Amino acid sequence: xxxxxxxxxxxxxxxxxxxxxxxxxxxxxxxxxxxxxxxxxxxxxxxxxxxxxxxxxxxxxxxxxxxxxxxxxxxxxxxxxxxxxxxxxxxxxxxxxxxxxxxxxxxxxxxxxxxxxxxxxxxxxxxxxxxxxxxxxxxxxxxxxxxxxxxxxxxxxxxxxxxxxxxxxxxxxxxxxxxxxxxxxxxxxxxxxxxxxxxxxxxxxxxxxxxxxxxxxxxxxxxxxxxxxxxxxxxxxxxxxxxxxxxxxxxxxxxxxxxxxxxxxxxxxxxxxxxxxxxxxxxxxxxxxxx
Amino acid sequence: xxxxxxxxxxxxxxxxxxxxxxxxxxxxxxxxxxxxxxxxxxxxxxxxxxxxxxxxxxxxxxxxxxxxxxxxxxxxxxxxxxxxxxxxxxxxxxxxxxxxxxxxxxxxxxxxxxxxxxxxxxxxxxxxxxxxxxxxxxxxxxxxxxxxxxxxxxxxxxxxxxxxxxxxxxxxxxxxxxxxxxxxxxxxxxxxxxxxxxxxxxxxxxxxxxxxxxxxxxxxxxxxxxxxxxxxxxxxxxxxxxxxxxxxxxxxxxxxxxxxxxxxxxxxxxxxxxxxxxxxxxxxxxxxxxxxxxxxxxxxxxxxxxxxxxxxxxxxxxxxxxxxxxxxxxxxxxxxxxxxxxxxxxxxxxxxxxxxxxxxxxxxxxxxxxxxxxxxxxxxxxxxxxxxxxxxxxx
Numbered sequence: 214x215x216x217x218x219x220x221x222x223x224x225x226x227x228x229x230x231x232x233x234x235x236x237x238x239x240x241x242x243x244x245x246x247x248x249x250x251x252x253x254x255x256x257x258x259x260x261x262x263x264x265x266x267x268x269x270x271x272x273x274x275x276x277x278x279x280x281x282x283x284x285x286x287x288x289x290x291x292x293x294x295x296x297x298x299x300x301x302x303x304x305x306x307x308x309x310x311x312x313x314x315x316x317x318x319x320x321x322x323x324x325x326x327x328x329x330x331x332x333x334x335x336x337x338x339x340x341x342x343x344x345x346x347x348x349x350x351x352x353x354x355x356x357x358x359x360x361x362x363x364x365x366x367x368x369x370x371x372x373x374x375x376x377x378x379x380x381x382x383x384x385x386x387x388x389x390x391x392x393x394x395x396x397x398x399x400x401x402x403x404x405x406x407x408x409x410x411x412x413x414x415x416x417x418x419x420x421x422x423x424x425x426x427x428x429x430x431x432x433x434x435x436x437x438x439x440x441x442x443x444x445x446x447x448x449x450x451x452x453x454x455x456x457x458x459x460x461x462x463x464x465x466x467x468x469x470x471x472x473x474x475x476x477x478x479x480x481x482x483x484x485x486x487x488x489x490x491x492x493x494x495x496x497x498x499x500x501x502x503x504x
Numbered sequence: 505x506x507x508x509x510x511x512x513x514x515x516x517x518x519x520x521x522x523x524x525x526x527x528x529x530x531x532x533x534x535x536x537x538x539x540x541x542x543x544x545x546x547x548x549x550x551x552x553x554x555x556x557x558x559x560x561x562x563x564x565x566x567x568x569x570x571x572x573x574x575x576x577x578x579x580x581x582x583x584x585x586x587x588x589x590x591x592x593x594x595x596x597x598x599x600x601x602x603x604x605x606x607x608x609x610x611x612x613x614x615x616x617x618x619x620x621x622x623x624x625x626x627x628x629x630x631x632x633x634x635x636x637x638x639x640x641x642x643x644x645x646x647x648x649x650x651x652x653x654x655x656x657x658x659x660x661x662x663x664x665x666x667x668x669x670x671x672x673x674x675x676x677x678x679x680x681x682x683x684x685x686x687x688x689x690x691x692x693x694x695x696x697x698x699x700x701x702x703x704x705x706x707x708x709x710x711x712x713x714x715x716x717x718x719x720x721x722x723x724x725x726x727x728x729x730x731x732x733x734x735x736x737x738x739x740x741x742x743x744x745x746x747x748x749x750x751x752x753x754x755x756x757x758x759x760x761x762x763x764x765x766x767x768x769x770x771x772x773x774x775x776x777x778x779x780x781x782x783x784x785x786x787x788x789x790x791x792x793x794x795x796x797x798x799x800x801x802x803x804x805x806x807x808x809x810x811x812x813x814x815x816x817x818x819x820x821x822x823x824x825x826x827x828x829x830x831x832x833x834x835x836x837x838x839x840x841x842x843x844x845x846x847x848x849x850x851x852x853x854x855x856x857x858x859x860x861x862x863x864x865x866x867x868x869x870x871x872x873x874x875x876x877x878x879x880x881x882x883x884x885x886x887x888x889x890x891x892x893x894x895x896x897x898x899x
Binding site for chain 1: 552708743746750773
């Protein structure tokens with residue numbers, strides 16, 4: 214591997230890692246901070262991708278579709294939480310798993326009925342469709358760099374929200390001790406509903422943003438789901454910074470695994486998780502082990 | 505005394521008559537009773553469109569024959585295999601043992617097909633495979649009662665190896681998923697390409713069903729080969745072709761692939777796929793009357809355009825029909841039926857083909873180029889190509 218190739222592979226790793234953080238950010242909120250084992254996260258991501266496909270077909274512009282999708286997903290996320298999730302916070306994890314698994318099945322069937330089982334593509338917006346030359350014989354797609362930049366902005370925004378605002382403080386308080394926070398006058402129910410819809414919105418937005426690169430197909434959620442859980446678990450429950458670091462780490466291990474160890478590339482990231490959990494059971498920057 | 509025994513006598517007489525009648529009916533039953541075809545295909549999940557196309561193609565041929573094959577009507581026993589190899593054995597056994605099907609038809613996914621082949625061998629049930637390309641279905645797993653009307657993974661790949669060599673490429677990098685179909689395809693390509701003097705300098709793989717290709721695309725760009733050969737299908741194929749173009753490689757390093765890279769995926773791939781060359785045993789733009797007629801009939805019946813999967817299903821019915829006609833619908837004459845199927849000349853929309861000794865089609869492989877939303881035939885890359893059926897021990 215020449216130096217130039219190594220550099221590009223590092224770029225690939227970072228870009229993939231940032232992308233993983235974007236997709237996993239919703240799960241970081243719902244699972245990492247609010248403590249719900251949300252298996253339906255992959256399906257939310259898939260909803261985003263299919264929304265990108267249908268709304269872009271409708272409006273002709275990816276960014277208009279993104280804006281529309283954001284509004285729709287926040288509203289729908291609010292309703293979803295109210296109907297399906299609001300009683301799950303107190304229950305044990307098995308019930309959360311059952312409920313969210315059921316949601317996966319329903320969402321998959323709905324998708325099959327409403328849109329069908331074909332594979333679809335979403336066109337990259339024209340002004341982002343070019344490639345940037347790196348070195349003298351490698352080109353990097355501009356759109357991927359754009360998505361990476363969006364991830365960084367999102368990561369900073371999320372960090373600021375959770376760590377530096379009163380709302381973030383209340384969320385963390387509620388996650389840490391729900392009854393105490395309630396007795397101090399914080400309306401936990403409403404707060405969690407808002408946070409969940411934010412998490413849902415993030416998952417859907419990530420699906421929409423990444424759709425031009427990932428293509429849109431049945432079952433796309435399942436693959437993403439596992440990696441997202443990896444991100445949150447390796448990063449540590451309750452930590453946004455941890456999820457960010459974990460995502461980048463997974464990006465590097467996965468990319469260089471494919472290059473250096475092709476036979477084992479499929480399990481490289483799971484080995485990473487095993488090693489990290491052995492050394493730090495609460496994850497890299499986890500504040501608490503899972504209840 | 506006769507009155508005492510009369511009821512018994514009547515009973516005995518009635519039973520005797522009944523036995524004779526049912527005996528006569530039994531003798532007629534094989535030809536008059538419907539033929540049970542167990543259709544084990546994916547009707548849900550990613551491969552559902554393929555399963556539906558195969559079933560449509562099969563039923564179209566039966567319909568064209570007036571609803572009968574070899575004088576018998578067909579009873580379809582449908583089973584959704586969900587493309588799940590872990591349930592395949594149980595599903596196939598259920599069709600054979602519980603539903604008593606005469607013929608098994610299936611399937612799309614090679615893992616499921618291999619389980620079906622094993623059940624077919626154990627129960628000596630006739631099996632016709634209308635898609636799954638795993639080399640070993642007509643290789644080590646071959647059997648007199650197993651036929652395939654589609655292709656082996658080796659065939660289109662081998663043809664492409666010859667094509668790429670003829671274009672002057674000397675150094676090629678291959679890339680595929682690390683699973684049976686990908687490995688068999690690369691092996692077929694390598695065999696033809698290296699026999700013609702080329703060299704496969706690197707065989708890259710991505711774990712299945714991972715679709716993040718950036719790392720390997722960078723490796724390809726760094727290696728600067730004369731050409732790249734890949735095997736991908738479905739969503740992975742869509743993503744790869746788009747990624748390859750986005751990385752600026754499409755105009756620098758020619759990309760070649762087995763037909764599934766651009767089959768059923770062109771609408772999603774858009775501009776990124778234009779001009780791509782692939783090999784497959786079917787193409788758009790074939791001028792034969794047979795193909796034109798088939799496409800018209802299919803479109804009229806199903807309001808859909810047919811694809812290679814519909815052709816494979818159609819030919820499965822043709823092959824079964826050839827066997828049934830030869831034994832006048834009497835499936836108990838298995839040996840004669842198999843012999844007829846082995847010697848059948850199938851008049852397929854793809855072009856006429858015969859069966860190899862291992863029961864795989866000996867067929868022409870077309871070189872196609874993507875133009876718009878079609879894979880238009882350019883030339884015949886390999887004429888009458890037979891899979892070498894390595895490991896098949898059958899007469």
